[in-house]
Amino acid sequence: MTSTPFLIVAIDGGAASGKSSSSRTLSERFNLLHVDTGSYYRAVTAEMLRQNVRADDPAAVHAALARLALGTRVDGRSAVMTLGDRAAGDEIRSREVNDHVSHFAAIPELRAALLTYQRSQADVARAHGFRGLVMEGRDIGSVIFPDADFRFFLHADQVERARRRAQEGQQDSIAERDRLDSSRKASPLTCPAGATSIDTTHLTLAEVVDRMAAAIATKLPA
Incomplete structure (x- = not known):
């Protein structure tokens, strides 16, 4: 009898491209642990701002990173980052965090500090009995899990x-986020070679999910 494989699904894209809604829906359909890496960068950014650390102060960033105690709390089907005894909350969606997150995310040392943590979420998924992991972000298929299923x-x-974004009540500058995320030297936002590209402009959420689910179901039936 063949055991059900543990699958890793990587979903990349810019702000408001449909990553989060699609990832959450896939996590429910296939019992996958949902990991929103954007929330991780937002949580670390919020912590940096709380400590009055600026993205353009390498020494302060280095010191703050050394003090981070990262953990994970599974909430339903989502992996939530904890910093010490605190879980990331609504503050990570604030305008201040929106304005600073791309600047902190561009710091190579910060990205390196989160690399192992992000990959470790696969172990969290296994430990909690999920059938796999669906991770969304900007460098998942290119850096974090380049060999994802x-x-x-x-x-x-x-x-x-x-x-x-306006419908969600968010005030991101889409063009500026794209420029910063695509032009950074460390793990820029790009479509990984061999990845399946989906233009969601004129598609409903259901249509986007169905396209991805059809491929996933070949290895992991719903």
């Missing part, structure tokens, strides 16, 4: 993504 890259035009 499935790698998807979602994209949509800026007008549509700005409309989606």
Whole structure:
């Protein structure tokens, strides 16, 4: 009797491309642990700001990173980052964090510090009995899990993504986020070679999910 394989699904894309909604839906459909790495960078950014650390102060960033005690709390099907005895909360979606997260995320030392932590979420998924892991971000298929079983890259035009953000009550500058995330030297936002690219501009959430689910179901039936 063949055991059910543990699958890793990587979903990359820019802000409001549909990563989060699609990832959450896939996690429910296939019992996968959902990991939003964007929330991890936001949580670390919020902690840096709480400590009055600036992204352009390498010494302060280095010292703050050395003090971080990262852990994970599984909430339903989501892996939530904890810092010491605190779990990331609503503050990670604040305007201040929105304005600073891409600057902190561009720091190579910070990205290196989170690399092992992000990969360790696969062990968390296994320990909690999930059938796999669906991880969303900007460098999952290219850096974190380049050998993931499935790698998807979602994209949509800026007008549509700005409309989606406005509907969510967010005030991100889509064009600026794209510029910073795509031009950074450390793990820039890009469609990984061999990944499946999906333009979500004119697709419903259900249509996007169904495209990915059809591929996943070949290895992991719903």
